[in-house]
Amino acid sequence: MARMSRFYITTPIFYVNGDPHLGTAYAAINADAFARWHRLLGDEVLFLTGTDEHGLKIQQSADEHGISPQAWVDQTASRFMSAWQELAISFDDFIRTTQDRHHRTVQKFLTAIYENGYIEKGYYIGLYCVACEAYYEESELLDGNRCPIHERPVSEMSEENYFFKLSAFTEKLIELYESGKIKVAPEFRVNEVLGFLRQGLKDISITRTSISWGVQVPWDEQHVFYVWYDALINYLTAISYGDDEARFAKWWPAVHHLLGKDIIRFHAVWWPAMCLAAGIDPPSQLLVSGWLLVDGAKMSKSSENQIDPLSVVRELSADALRYYLLASTSFGSDGDVSLDRLRASYNADLANDLGNLVSRTVALIVQKLGGMTPPTPVRDERINPLIDILLEGVAAWNEFRPNAALGAAMGMVRFSNSLLEEYEPWRRPAEDAGSIWCLGTIREALRLAAALLSPAIPNASSGVLSRLGWQELGPLEWSAGGEVRELVRAQPLFPRLAKEGR
Numbered sequence: 358m359a360r361m362s363r364f365y366i367t368t369p370i371f372y373v374n375g376d377p378h379l380g381t382a383y384a385a386i387n388a389d390a391f392a393r394w395h396r397l398l399g400d401e402v403l404f405l406t407g408t409d410e411h412g413l414k415i416q417q418s419a420d421e422h423g424i425s426p427q428a429w430v431d432q433t434a435s436r437f438m439s440a441w442q443e444l445a446i447s448f449d450d451f452i453r454t455t456q457d458r459h460h461r462t463v464q465k466f467l468t469a470i471y472e473n474g475y476i477e478k479g480y481y482i483g484l485y486c487v488a489c490e491a492y493y494e495e496s497e498l499l500d501g502n503r504c505p506i507h508e509r510p511v512s513e514m515s516e517e518n519y520f521f522k523l524s525a526f527t528e529k530l531i532e533l534y535e536s537g538k539i540k541v542a543p544e545f546r547v548n549e550v551l552g553f554l555r556q557g558l559k560d561i562s563i564t565r566t567s568i569s570w571g572v573q574v575p576w577d578e579q580h581v582f583y584v585w586y587d588a589l590i591n592y593l594t595a596i597s598y599g600d601d602e603a604r605f606a607k608w609w610p611a612v613h614h615l616l617g618k619d620i621i622r623f624h625a626v627w628w629p630a631m632c633l634a635a636g637i638d639p640p641s642q643l644l645v646s647g648w649l650l651v652d653g654a655k656m657s658k659s660s661e662n663q664i665d666p667l668s669v670v671r672e673l674s675a676d677a678l679r680y681y682l683l684a685s686t687s688f689g690s691d692g693d694v695s696l697d698r699l700r701a702s703y704n705a706d707l708a709n710d711l712g713n714l715v716s717r718t719v720a721l722i723v724q725k726l727g728g729m730t731p732p733t734p735v736r737d738e739r740i741n742p743l744i745d746i747l748l749e750g751v752a753a754w755n756e757f758r759p760n761a762a763l764g765a766a767m768g769m770v771r772f773s774n775s776l777l778e779e780y781e782p783w784r785r786p787a788e789d790a791g792s793i794w795c796l797g798t799i800r801e802a803l804r805l806a807a808a809l810l811s812p813a814i815p816n817a818s819s820g821v822l823s824r825l826g827w828q829e830l831g832p833l834e835w836s837a838g839g840e841v842r843e844l845v846r847a848q849p850l851f852p853r854l855a856k857e858g859r
């Protein structure tokens with residue numbers, strides 16, 4: 358896979374009418390891991406996340422709490438920002454849709470669409486779910502006219518508003534997906550998008566007069582833009598659309614939009630059509646994640662099986678949660694997770710395999726070599742299996758397959774453990790050549806495994822490196838020789854959990 362010199366990745370912006378939960382954390386952690394991987398490759402990275410702060414539901418919640426919508430979203434947005442800090446989400450920019458910069462971008466972008474003739478006034482009657490802030494076709498609803506996502510009755514709404522001529526883009530979008538100009542990972546999602554497109558697209562209403570909490574339509578002050586429209590445009594706000602053409606051209610359209618499968622229609626249909634209507638290229642790639650099931654059940658706010666990400670961080674660490682979510686799910690498919698399996702994964706992979714190997718290696722270097730690190734041996738056929746696994750891991754990160762990349766890292770760890778068992782340096786004299794070779798090989802293998810692990814467990818990976826005397830990660834390839842460093846025994850990287858169950 359060709360190296361990219363720039364990498365722009367986005368998460369969906371999270372709706373602030375609730376607290377961060379496992380599902381939103383999963384999206385943020387996946388995007389963060391991809392951003393960290395590309396920084397490690399030396400790419401210039403822009404990692405954007407943020408909060409979606411407009412819409413009827415937020416206006417209603419603010420009213421219920423007797424405060425202004427702005428005061429309400431200021432409180433809730435700060436909970437996301439601090440949660441992302443606890444989860445080690447290394448965003449470069451955090452956008453809030455209530456910011457002035459975003460209002461200006463939305464108005465410029467939609468004015469361009471209006472002037473290109475793709476927005477016009479009409480009268481809309483439809484079935485509306487307040488929780489989704491979306492209209493539904495009757496055929497999409499559950500029995501009793503209930504929302505398919507919230508399972509609550511929808512209500513009939515009618516209003517005069519502006520329509521986006523989505524129908525004008527049906528053929529063009531089909532062509533963009535069939536030709537692979539817009540890439541989708543995993544690939545099977547393309548068929549889902551094409552199936553929807555081939556049913557034909559209807560024009561959609563994009564403004565509201567019934568609410569005031571939103572971005573005002575610049576050519577008609579009675580209207581505000583529908584929350585979904587304004588939200589999608591955040592991806593352009595952050596790269597100075599309409600404000601700094603050079604900066605915009607630097608990052609667009611080579612963007613990677615990470616999203617959950619439940620919002621694929623907004624990102625795969627509406628959003629590229631809006632871009633085309635405004636006269637810019639559509640986004641180049643959609644990374645569509647599946648849902649997380651907790652003990653086999655879809656997460657919901659009311660369900661008791663919810664795993665609270667911040668409780669896990671406080672009990673174990675951000676690394677433990679991040680590792681488990683990335684290693685135990687296949688990006689793009691639904692994943693089934695549980696707290697018991699999270700603890701088991703922590704003990705087996707992190708505490709036993711990785712943590713013990715680091716501790717034993719350091720202890721042997723201290724005991725046998727007076728703490729002085731052995732040189733990294735020149736690559737030979739005994740080392741080739743490690744290189745093969747490393748290359749698999751590199752390819753997996755480049756292809757947005759975190760579980761395979763982390764599986765490769767743990768493969769390097771287990772291969773190193775088997776070398777230790779084979780050479781048994783503790784039974785050999787200090788100057789034994791095989792023993793020195795073994796310890797030098799394992800130390801270098803752990804440096805490279807730490808590189809593969811670092812997008813998932815950034816803190817512990819630094820711990821691996823510093824315990825083994827590496828001052829920095831260094832090149833992503835086997836590097837013979839190296840300076841001598843003096844090691845000392847340190848605390849275990851991952852204190853073992855006393856019990857795996859609750």
Ligand SMILES: [Zn+2]
Binds near residue numbers: 486506
């Ligand atoms: Zn709904």
